[in-house]
Amino acid sequence: MINSGAVPLSGTLQIPATLILVAPRAGSGGVGDYAEEFIAAATPNFAGFREIRTAGPGNVGLLDVWRDRQKLSREIRQCLAAGPVVVHFELSAASLAPFWLLAGRSRDVITTATVHDPPQTVWWPFRFELVARSKILHHGIHLPLRPLSTRLERLLLRDTTLFALSDAGAAALRETFPACPVLSGQHFIPPRALLKPASQRPLAVGLYGHASKGKGFERLLDLRRELPAEVEIRVAGRGTEKLPAIPGVTILGAVEGQQEDAFFESVRAILLPYDKTSRYYGKMLPASGVASRAFAYRTPVIGFDSGTLGEASGAGGLLVVRPSVHELAEVAYRTINDTAQMDHLDHQIGELQEARTVPQAAAPFLARWKEAVSASLEGRSMIL
Numbered sequence: 001m002i003n004s005g006a007v008p009l010s011g012t013l014q015i016p017a018t019l020i021l022v023a024p025r026a027g028s029g030g031v032g033d034y035a036e037e038f039i040a041a042a043t044p045n046f047a048g049f050r051e052i053r054t055a056g057p058g059n060v061g062l063l064d065v066w067r068d069r070q071k072l073s074r075e076i077r078q079c080l081a082a083g084p085v086v087v088h089f090e091l092s093a094a095s096l097a098p099f100w101l102l103a104g105r106s107r108d109v110i111t112t113a114t115v116h117d118p119p120q121t122v123w124w125p126f127r128f129e130l131v132a133r134s135k136i137l138h139h140g141i142h143l144p145l146r147p148l149s150t151r152l153e154r155l156l157l158r159d160t161t162l163f164a165l166s167d168a169g170a171a172a173l174r175e176t177f178p179a180c181p182v183l184s185g186q187h188f189i190p191p192r193a194l195l196k197p198a199s200q201r202p203l204a205v206g207l208y209g210h211a212s213k214g215k216g217f218e219r220l221l222d223l224r225r226e227l228p229a230e231v232e233i234r235v236a237g238r239g240t241e242k243l244p245a246i247p248g249v250t251i252l253g254a255v256e257g258q259q260e261d262a263f264f265e266s267v268r269a270i271l272l273p274y275d276k277t278s279r280y281y282g283k284m285l286p287a288s289g290v291a292s293r294a295f296a297y298r299t300p301v302i303g304f305d306s307g308t309l310g311e312a313s314g315a316g317g318l319l320v321v322r323p324s325v326h327e328l329a330e331v332a333y334r335t336i337n338d339t340a341q342m343d344h345l346d347h348q349i350g351e352l353q354e355a356r357t358v359p360q361a362a363a364p365f366l367a368r369w370k371e372a373v374s375a376s377l378e379g380r381s382m383i384l
Contacts, residue, residue, distance in 0.1 A: 014366065015086075017110075017373045018048040018079040022072065022098045023090035028056025029210055029238075030289045031092045031116055037190050038114075041358040045366055047083065050075050054097035058132040065100045076106050084376045085109040086369050089160075092116040093123040093284065100125070102156040110372045112161045112365070114185075118285045119172035121153050121162070143280055154179065161368060165287035166308040172285050183368060187287040188361035189353050192296035195265045199342035204232035205332055206267035206299075209290045211239035216274035219325055223273065224248050226329035231336070236263045264297035268336040272303025275323050283307070291318060295352055300345040302332050316348030 021039050024032035032053070043049040052072055055064055072087075079085045087109050089098045099122040105111065115121050124142050131137050142149070154177060161181045164170035170184035195201075205227070211217050217240065224233060224246055233249045241253030255263045272290060285308050291301045295317055303309050305320035313320045319335065321327045335341055 014045040015370050015373050016047050016377070017084035017086050017369070018050065018082065019043060019046040019369075020072070020075055020079065020085060020087045020109075021049070021051040021090075022068075022087065022101050023051070023053060024056045024092075024095050024098065025053040028059070029092075029095070031090050031095055032056060034116070034187075034289060035090045037358055038188065038362060041362040042365060045370075046086075048079065050079065052101070054095075054101070057092075057094035057096075058127065059129060060097045060127075061129045065097055068097060069101055069104060072101050072105065076109055080106070080108060084373045086373065087111050088365075089113040090116070091121040092286075093120070094127060096122050096125050096127055099153075099156070102160070107159070110369070110376060111159060112163065112368065112372075113157070114163045114165070114365075115169065115173055116165065116286055118164050118166075118169035119176040119282075120150070121157065121177075122149075123281060123284070125149055125152065139280070146281075150176065153177070161372075163365060163368075164285075166285065166311055168308050168311050169285045169287065183364055185364045186356055186361050187289060187292045188358045189292050189295045189356045190358060192264075192293075193261045195261065195297055195299075197343070197346055198268045198299050198336075199339045199346070201268050202232065202266055203230060203336065204234050204267045205302075205336065206234045206236065206263065206270050207240075207273075208235075208263070208270055208293065209237045211237055211243060216272060217243055219273045220246055220249055222325040223271070223329060226326050228333060231333060234263065234267055236260075261297070264294070264299050267299065268342065269332060270294040270299055270301045271328060271332060272301060272309065273325060273328055275304055275306040288312065292356075295349050295356075298346055298349050298353075300335070300342065300349065302328065302335060304328065315352060317345055317352055319345075 021035060023035035026032045026036040052068055054068055076085055091099055091113050126141050127138055131141060157177060157180055162173050162177060163183050163185050164173050165185055165187045167184050170182050173182045207216060209215050235249060236252040236255045238254045240251055243251055252263060287308055291312060294301050301318040303320055304323040306323060309320050312318050319331060321331050
C-alpha cells in the first residue's frame with residue numbers, strides 16, 4: 001500500500017519529520033507482520049507517515065523492484081519539500097525487494113534499517129521470482145556470488161544505521177558492516193488475548209510459524225516418535241496445511257484472530273526444533289518472532305540452543321536444549337507435566353510482557369531518529 005499523501009499524525013509530536021517505511025506486505029511473512037505492529041507504535045511521533053509495501057519472499061520480479069523504486073523516489077522528493085525525511089527499511093534473508101530499494105535513494109534522507117537475520121541484511125539478493133522456482137538456480141547463483149553479495153550490501157548500506165533485535169545479532173552486524181552504526185534492540189511482545197494458564201491447558205505441544213525450510217517442521221515425524229502418545233502435537237501457521245499428514249499430529253494451517261487464540265490455548269508449550277546454521281551459508285542469528293508470539297499468549301517455549309535462543313533463554317520463559325529431537329521431547333514432556341515449573345515460566349513471561357511492549361521496543365528507534373533529525377535540522381540552519 002502506498003499512502004497518497006503524508007498522513008498528519010495526532011498525539012505529542014517528538015520528531016518533526018516524515019517517516020517512510022519500506023517493508024514486505026503484511027501477511028507475506030513474519031517480517032511484514034512485525035512491521036505492521038511496530039510501525040503503529042512509531043508513527044504517532046512523526047509529523048507525517050508514508051509506506052511502501054513490497055511483495056514477499058519468492059514473489060518479487062525485476063519489474064516490481066523498478067516500480068517500487070520509482071514510487072520511493074517520488075515519495076522522498078515530495079516529503080523533502082516539507083522537511084527532514086527518515087526512510088526505514090525492514091530487511092531479512094529472503095526479503096530482497098526492500099534491499100534493492102536501498103539502491104539509488106536520495107542522500108538527503110536519514111536511512112535506517114532493522115536487520116532480522118544477521119549477520120547479513122539479505123542472504124539471497126538475486127532470488128527473484130524466476131530464480132526462486134529452482135533450487136539449483138537459486139544456489140547456483142548465490143553460493144559463488146557470496147563475496148560479491150557482501151560487498152554489494154556494504155555499498156548499498158553506506159550511511160545507514162542498522163538495528164538488530166538481539167545483542168548477538170548486533171555484534172555479528174558490526175563485524176560484517178564495520179562502517180555502519182549498529183544498535184541493539186529487542187523483539188516486542190505484542191498484545192494478545194488473556195488465556196488460561198498454560199499448566200491448565202490440554203496435554204499438547206505446538207509448532208507455529210511460516211512453514212519454510214529450517215523452521216523445524218521437517219522434524220515433526222521424529223518428534224512424534226519421541227513424544228509419548230498421550231501428548232498431542234498441534235501445528236499452525238501459513239503453509240503448514242501443505243505439510244504431509246502424520247498420525248498423531250494435528251495440522252491447522254494459517255490461524256488469525258480468534259483461531260490463533262484457540263490454537264495457543266490448546267497447547268502448553270511451543271517447540272522450536274530448528275538450527276539456523278547452514279553448511280553452505282553459515283549461521284543465521286534471527287530473533288525469534290515465534291517465541292515473542294508465544295509469550296504474548298503466556299506460553300513457554302522450548303527449543304534448540306541455536307542462533308539467538310541461548311541469549312533469549314537468559315531472560316526467562318524459554319528453555320534450550322542441545323540440538324537433539326530426543327532431548328527436546330524429553331525436556332518438553334517433563335516440563336509440561338511439572339506444574340511448579342510451568343507456573344515459574346509463566347511468572348517470567350509475565351515480567352517479559354511488561355518489559356517488552358511494542359512502545360518500549362520502539363523506544364531505541366525513536367531516540368535514534370530524533371537525534372538524527374535534530375542533527376539534520378541544525379545542519380540546515382547552519383547552511384541557511
